[in-house]
Amino acid sequence: MASGVRGLRTALARLRLLPARLNEARTEALREWATALEKTAKELAPKRSGDLERSIQARVNASSGKAWVEIAPGKTREYAYYVEKGTSKMADQPFLGPAAQIHRRSGERALRRATPRFLGRL
Structure with a gap:
């Protein structure tokens, strides 16, 4: 009887550890997804001076469970919009949209891989 209670x-x-471990798995999966998306966007970005490529950044907010890839604030952000969408004098050269399309399912796969690693430590 005593061993049953123990x-x-x-x-x-x-069971009390479960929410924290699931949060850790989610954060790892978000980091993996955002890093892969950032890498692909940098590969697809036009490389005239390299400023655009260097301004692409992955961000993860572990507490809210959100991840995103953005262009760093500054002059390059406006330029990135014109490159992505084009202008009347310049054809579009999309890089963020195609990168997001390539990685649209990789976040789910990353979460499936991360969850057993974190739950296995219970």
Whole structure:
């Protein structure tokens, strides 16, 4: 009987760890996805001076569970918009949109890979 109670306490203690471990798995998956998207966007970006490529940044907010890739604030951000969408004098050269399309499902796969690693440590 005593071992049954001890087993129950252990199970309850492990269940209490579950939300934190799932959050860790989610954060790792978001980082993996955002990094892959950033890399692809940099590969696809036109490389005239290299400023555009250097301004592409991946961001992850672990507390909110959000990740994104952005162009760093400054002059390059406006330029990136014109490159992505084109102007009346310049054809579009999309790089962020195609990178997002390439990685649209990779976040789900990253989460599937990360979850067993973190849950296995319970």
